[in-house]
Amino acid sequence: MASESKNEKDDIQVTNYSNPRVDIDHLSREKVICDDMVFYCFDVLHSHLHKNGSNLPRPSFPNNPFPLFVTWYVGREQRLRGCIGTFSPLHLHDGLKEYALTSAFEDTRFHPIGKEELPKLNCSVSLLTNFEPAKSWKDWEIGKHGIRIEFHNEKGHRRSATYLPEIASEQEWDHVETIDSLLRKGGYKSPITNEFRNTIDVTRYQSEKLTKSFNDWKNTRFA
Template sequence: MPDLSSADGKRLLQLARQALEAYLKTGDHLEFIPQNDSFTAHCGCFVTLRSGDQLRGCIGTFDCGKPLYENVIRMAIAAGTQDMRFKPLRPEELAHIHIELSVLGELEKVEQLEAIEVGKHGIVVRCKNKNGTFLPEVAVEQGWQREEFLLRCAREKAGMSEKECAEAEVYRYTVRKFSEDA
């Protein structure tokens, strides 16, 4: 994960908003030339959109093959237009949307489930061709302990059977979170 300052986070949030606004108004992808080496670091991110305290979209990628700034642009647009849980955002809704950006650290395979700290670690649960993830704040927001965090990720996000849950590989990751609200 790149070393990002609060000012870097603010600029990345502006980039996410500008990319989403440009796409909603014109259908075009924003052109951006990074002035900061941290923005060209290859790492994944999630972009979360909220209207008040209600989730309005959240999509991310663990793809480390692209620079952070490209992933921010892609995920901002995807969160606003491709999250299947919600209708695509309309341009007039954007003024009421708050954007959060979670820059992802590396995935670490978990051998002991006790290594997962609720509120600190996000998780990925994988079995065969099924996988699911939750950002660190999900367990805190829902009031879940570690076991429920893992089980809900496996069953609800990944759609795993009980047998697949028992065979699943678990990974953890940290995030650096930035929010327009902060």
């Protein structure tokens, strides 16, 4: 999904979606994310690029199902290099393995990540939790909630778009700016009125996110 946002960090791709609204499996869990989830994404990418999949270590973290995103950044300025995720809960071992590669090689905005880029990479893993239907398009907290909107476009087709929890605060957007940016991201081209905003279905959610660098991974795996 293309974004009309202030910079590349806003733009994420979602491959599939099954709305886990108020799903008890993703509400009020204790913190699950850990460093090794991010390191495992580096394991997967490194093994793939070096064609050495037989040496891929077994994950040491739990294998619970979660909606998730994997994001790759490159360079000191951490330019976005790929970000794809899913709102359909996946068991973490297979889900992180799949999306570590999908985000590295199948984000259509970028050419596939090459072996020479590995030392410059940072990786983020986001586990999505606490899905709830918002009472209105303003019923979410900037910096705490990610939101997914669903709406009907000018032709009556159902459309959707999402921003992860950190996006609105990073961009210094208020609720109106975030919602309007998501509408444009989802392909809505008509003037946006408050009346139209009131027709939007909003699901709010939270995330657990960790970011690690290639050097963090190397120092852990090869210490």
